[in-house]
Amino acid sequence: MADFGALIKSAPQRLNIIDSMLKARLVLSRHRRCAASVSGGSDSDIMLDLLELVRPESCEVRYVFFDTGLEYNSTKHHIGDLEAKYGVTIHRRRARKTVIAACHEHGVPFINKDVSEYLSLLQRHDFDWSDRPEDATPEKYGRCKSGLDWYFDRRPLSKAGKHEYSIVKHKLLKEFIERHPPDFAISDRCCKYAKKNPAKEFYKESKADLSATGMRRAEGGRRAGIKTCFSLSKDDSPDSYRPIWQWTDEDKAAYKQWRGVRYSDCYEVWGLKRTGCAGCPCNSRAERDLTLVESFEPKIVRAARNIFHASYEYRRRYIAFKTQKP
Ligand code: SF4
Numbered sequence: 001m002a003d004f005g006a007l008i009k010s011a012p013q014r015l016n017i018i019d020s021m022l023k024a025r026l027v028l029s030r031h032r033r034c035a036a037s038v039s040g041g042s043d044s045d046i047m048l049d050l051l052e053l054v055r056p057e058s059c060e061v062r063y064v065f066f067d068t069g070l071e072y073n074s075t076k077h078h079i080g081d082l083e084a085k086y087g088v089t090i091h092r093r094r095a096r097k098t099v100i101a102a103c104h105e106h107g108v109p110f111i112n113k114d115v116s117e118y119l120s121l122l123q124r125h126d127f128d129w130s131d132r133p134e135d136a137t138p139e140k141y142g143r144c145k146s147g148l149d150w151y152f153d154r155r156p157l158s159k160a161g162k163h164e165y166s167i168v169k170h171k172l173l174k175e176f177i178e179r180h181p182p183d184f185a186i187s188d189r190c191c192k193y194a195k196k197n198p199a200k201e202f203y204k205e206s207k208a209d210l211s212a213t214g215m216r217r218a219e220g221g222r223r224a225g226i227k228t229c230f231s232l233s234k235d236d237s238p239d240s241y242r243p244i245w246q247w248t249d250e251d252k253a254a255y256k257q258w259r260g261v262r263y264s265d266c267y268e269v270w271g272l273k274r275t276g277c278a279g280c281p282c283n284s285r286a287e288r289d290l291t292l293v294e295s296f297e298p299k300i301v302r303a304a305r306n307i308f309h310a311s312y313e314y315r316r317r318y319i320a321f322k323t324q325k326p
Contacts, residue, residue: 069098078264107185279304
């Protein structure tokens, strides 16, 4: 690696980029083995480039790609291109239970992972969607407190005064569900089986003392609960590190240009804004994306539509409901 000081000077003079380069060097130098997840998405491309740019010799970085069974071929080719470009090995791990199998067994995601988790919990307790708070007793539903608190907006507001873990975060969702209860199984478990469990296995097998992902706060969702780029582990799992946690879209664009990073065809050719599992219903653009990609990857598009169609349809009805209400 070039002289680190010179490297910093040559980087785009943006606080987040400089700060992340210095921090990444420091964090990696304090760990021996880092397991870094590479998804083939733009954030993980930037993370990989950054890690390869600043990592000290003393820290081994093992890269891994989790194939959920619903990956675009273009993403898989891109993983090979990254290996060639950086001279690294990206280990492939295919989920023992793919997204399709998990969705068949447990249900499909709807809106986002939090909504899916709470609705799934309520469904598993045979929740009556028109119940009033006083009807939903522990005697009636047993161990379902977090789902009931979410549905009845009983959790305290966040420090910023927001309803972080409440159905009211989604405009008129409760009113919609009361009138049109879901008639299909909803669940976020595909992520557990296709991503989280294989990741845990990989960390263990790699004897990693640090895990890294390209997560960014700006992407929102469940990340809202995470405060910083680094979390010290409290058990035998590795410390968690998010090297580009603070980055804005502008930081990414400046870094991409500086380093000549090329994203996968999903972005560069088809114009998608994000990748990951084809057609994941947690992506509000999922149906539009599938239409864009259809002629390039017809098989995966067909598979995504087959598995997620009920969730797409329900979301369309929810959007129409919201739009009709004053
Ligand atoms: S990204 Fe979406 S489809 Fe893929 S595993 Fe996670 S929730 Fe399921």
